[in-house]
Amino acid sequence: MHVRFVLSATHFLEDEQPRSAIAFVGIVWKLTLDDLRLADEEAKEFLVLKDVLPEHLQYPTLMEVILRECNGHIGAMRCVVDSLYYRFRPDMSTTEEEVLQFYLSTRTLECMSRCYGGGHKPPTSPSLQRFLTKCLLQDPSAGTVYLLKPSQEDELYLQRLMSAGIIVEDRYGLVTFVTPMAERFFTKWLFPHRATSDPKSVHDLVRNALASGVALESVATTDKATFHRRFLTALALHTRPSCLVLSNVSRLFPSVQSKTMDIVLDFYVGGELHWGLEVLVGDERVETYDSQFACHGKYGALGVTAYAVVDLGAYEATGEPKIAVCHK
Known part of the structure; x- marks a missing residue:
């Protein structure tokens, strides 16, 4: 029988030299990060334990996203469960879309300082x-x-x-x-520098991001990673602090059987917007995948109000990106 003991303790991280109530002398050199995380099956078992994730919130996609995002970090999972429990009482009528959107919002992050510490500041240079x-x-x-x-x-x-x-x-x-x-x-x-208001449409957001010059410099290059870094900075610059911008969202959602190839959801713009963005650099293909945002699609539970596939291949020549938008 394999038995794992999980010891969870919290202490203030706000001090420059935080002190723990217990000193584990010598043990830190024998443990690795993997030793302190739950395996996939253990994390699944943890979520469905009594007094962990309430039964009325055990939606399949939501649970998979929590498991993938927390990646076995039991402290993060515990904070997430507490946040969901206090927001969605058993007597409340909820949908998976509503719960998932709350989970991916800044409000869930408000309780995560217990796990990651408070008093953080922007990078020093x-x-x-x-x-x-x-x-x-x-x-x-x-x-x-x-x-x-x-x-x-x-x-x-x-x-x-x-x-x-x-x-x-x-x-x-x-x-x-x-x-x-x-x-x-x-x-x-x-990304501490944010806007005071959100754009009115996903078209406006893309154009504002490109026009800001933050992303413009690398549009003509073939380095997609460089462009994504600049574009993420620009998206944050043109949305409010309450509008969380997430990158590489596709990794959080399980694939579903489909006749079409999975759309790569490069960015999810949350807050009150709920927009999805796929950005193509140097690619002439501009398509939309309505089925993947439908009720039983890969991103169906995300509840996007609009998503755009942005092709920047012709931007240098025409000064205008190709944008295919679908409003839900």
């Missing part, structure tokens, strides 16, 4: 901000911490994120975010 954005988008050009040549202030900043369980550095100096949930939590500090 522009170079560190670019580095962490590349790490968030899993851009290979991020390189290692050694190539970044961080200042002492940058090193302290990175150390704080590691202590909070937001990022991890391997022995080669490569930095990754521990889970997709850690990425979503940290987005607030990675």
Whole structure:
């Protein structure tokens, strides 16, 4: 029989040198990150335990998204469950779309400081901000911490994120975010400059993002990772703080049997907008996949009000991107 004991303890991370009530002398060198995370099957079993995720909230897609985003991090899962429980009481009438949209909102993140700590600040330098954005988008050009040549202030900043369980550095100096949930939590500090109002349409958002110059510089290049980094920055710049912009959303949703290829949902713009974006760089194909946003489609439970497939291949020549939009 395989038995796992999960010890969960919290302490303040706001101090520069946080103190724990218990000192685990010597044990930290024997444990790895994988030892402190639940396996996939263990995480599924945890969610359906009594007094964990209430039965009336055990929607299939919602549970799969939680499992994929928290990736076995039991502290994050516990915070998520508490947030959903207090928002959706058993006597309330709910739909999976409503619950999933709440889960993907900034309101869920408000309770995550118990897991990742509070008092975080934006990166201490522009170079560190670019580095962490590349790490968030899993851009290979991020390189290692050694190539970044961080200042002492940058090193302290990175150390704080590691202590909070937001990022991890391997022995080669490569930095990754521990889970997709850690990425979503940290987005607030990675993109602190936001708009005072939201755009009126997904067309306006795309055009404003390109016109800002943040994304424009890399439209003509073939480096999709570079463009995605700049475009994510531009999307955040033209939406309100309450409008969470998520990247690489496709990895969170399970595939469904379909005759068409899965659409790659590069960005999800939440808040009160609920827009989806697929961005093509140097590709003439512009198609929409209505079935994948339908009730039983891959993204059906996401409840997008509009989604756009944006082809930037002709932008340099015409100054106008091809945008295929479907309003739900």
